[in-house]
Amino acid sequence: MVSSRPTSSTSRGTKKTRRGGADCDTARIGFVGAGKLATAIITGLISQRGQVDPKRIYVSAPTTINTDSLKITYPGIHTSKRNIDIFGRFDCDIVFICCPPNVIRSLYKIGGSRPAALTTNFIPNMRHPVYIISLVFGFTVQQIKECLLNPENPGRYTAQFFRCVISHPIAYGVGHWWIDTEPDSERFPNLVREIFTRIALIEYVPESLLDTVCIIVGSGITFCYYFINAIADGAVKKGMPRKMAVKFAAKIASSTSQTILTTDINANQLKEDASSPSGGAIYGQMILDKSEVSSGICGAIEASYKRSQTLALTGKTENIE
Numbered sequence: 001m002v003s004s005r006p007t008s009s010t011s012r013g014t015k016k017t018r019r020g021g022a023d024c025d026t027a028r029i030g031f032v033g034a035g036k037l038a039t040a041i042i043t044g045l046i047s048q049r050g051q052v053d054p055k056r057i058y059v060s061a062p063t064t065i066n067t068d069s070l071k072i073t074y075p076g077i078h079t080s081k082r083n084i085d086i087f088g089r090f091d092c093d094i095v096f097i098c099c100p101p102n103v104i105r106s107l108y109k110i111g112g113s114r115p116a117a118l119t120t121n122f123i124p125n126m127r128h129p130v131y132i133i134s135l136v137f138g139f140t141v142q143q144i145k146e147c148l149l150n151p152e153n154p155g156r157y158t159a160q161f162f163r164c165v166i167s168h169p170i171a172y173g174v175g176h177w178w179i180d181t182e183p184d185s186e187r188f189p190n191l192v193r194e195i196f197t198r199i200a201l202i203e204y205v206p207e208s209l210l211d212t213v214c215i216i217v218g219s220g221i222t223f224c225y226y227f228i229n230a231i232a233d234g235a236v237k238k239g240m241p242r243k244m245a246v247k248f249a250a251k252i253a254s255s256t257s258q259t260i261l262t263t264d265i266n267a268n269q270l271k272e273d274a275s276s277p278s279g280g281a282i283y284g285q286m287i288l289d290k291s292e293v294s295s296g297i298c299g300a301i302e303a304s305y306k307r308s309q310t311l312a313l314t315g316k317t318e319n320i321e
């Protein structure tokens with residue numbers, strides 16, 4: 001699946017000679033954090049239509065647990081234990097901030113009146129535009145800025161900041177980027193737009209809604225897989241082979257989603273339209289209601305939100321259940 005399209009990453013100048021900004025085929029793409037979301041984006045960029053040479057990917061994380069496995073999967077990726085390398089030594093053009101929210105909260109805790117730097121020293125003033133895209137739940141763009149830019153002289157930077165949420169299927173070329181800036185506007189950099197659109201659809205969401213989107217997308221996706229599996233379990237119970245059952249369940253989920261998106265008809269109405277009087281579907285729905293599935297899912301979304309909020313507000317990672 002790895003793209004064979006050649007890129008000109010090796011032909012770009014060294015830090016000394018680089019100026020004016022990179023293009024789609026030369027941009028260095030950095031990640032602070034190497035967990036599930038960074039891996040999903042990296043997989044999309046390298047394996048799907050992203051056509052990015054692994055040599056243009058730079059990742060930092062405090063341990064080598066995740067970076068080692070990335071290096072095995074995608075030989076050529078550069079890694080470091082120091083976040084500052086993403087901006088300094090590796091001199092990236094686009095940087096995704098993908099560390100957990102408690103990490104950012106702890107910077108605010110130890111920093112006193114202003115946060116400590118995520119990069120040990122604040123990031124250098126790079127001689128080319130750098131686009132910094134935060135995926136961190138619970139922190140505004142302004143707060144992320146404060147953890148990276150030198151407060152003595154924040155105005156001297158050429159860095160532009162954005163906040164975004166991704167859907168995990170971005171790894172398979174079928175995801176979304178939800179971003180706090182209109183993707184067609186002048187404020188949205190061409191370089192970022194071109195790289196984003198290679199692997200997924202981009203949609204605007206106001207920053208004030210991004211925490212909720214983060215939970216609906218981050219946890220909602222896992223709940224959808226859970227629901228698809230549950231439907232498949234029912235079919236397996238009736239004797240259908242597992243693989244076939246999962247495919248059927250996934251196709252049902254796909255066509256129902258498409259119906260909602262293309263018709264704009266309310267999901268409740270569509271549910272009623274698909275249930276015949278005294279038919280099997282309504283009998284099944286009674287069981288779902290009795291089992292409080294709807295309020296259970298709603299509660300699960302709320303629990304996910306609360307957990308992320310705890311990480312972001314207190315910085316505490318202990319298991320509270």
Ligand SMILES: NC(=O)C1=CN([C@@H]2O[C@H](COP(=O)(O)OP(=O)(O)OC[C@H]3O[C@@H](n4cnc5c(N)ncnc54)[C@H](OP(=O)(O)O)[C@@H]3O)[C@@H](O)[C@H]2O)C=CC1
Pocket residue numbers: 032033034035036037038060061062063064065066067083097098099100101103135136137164165166167168214215217218219308
């Ligand atoms: N859909 C979306 O866009 C969503 C976004 N999020 C947000 O995305 C972010 C990443 O989530 P996810 O990938 O699931 O998290 P993971 O727990 O899978 O990975 C976290 C990564 O951050 C690294 N890390 C820990 N401390 C630091 C540090 N001080 N500096 C740099 N890296 C550090 C970890 O390092 P190591 O490899 O050494 O363990 C690990 O690689 C979170 O902020 C989360 O709130 C959450 C839900 C949905």
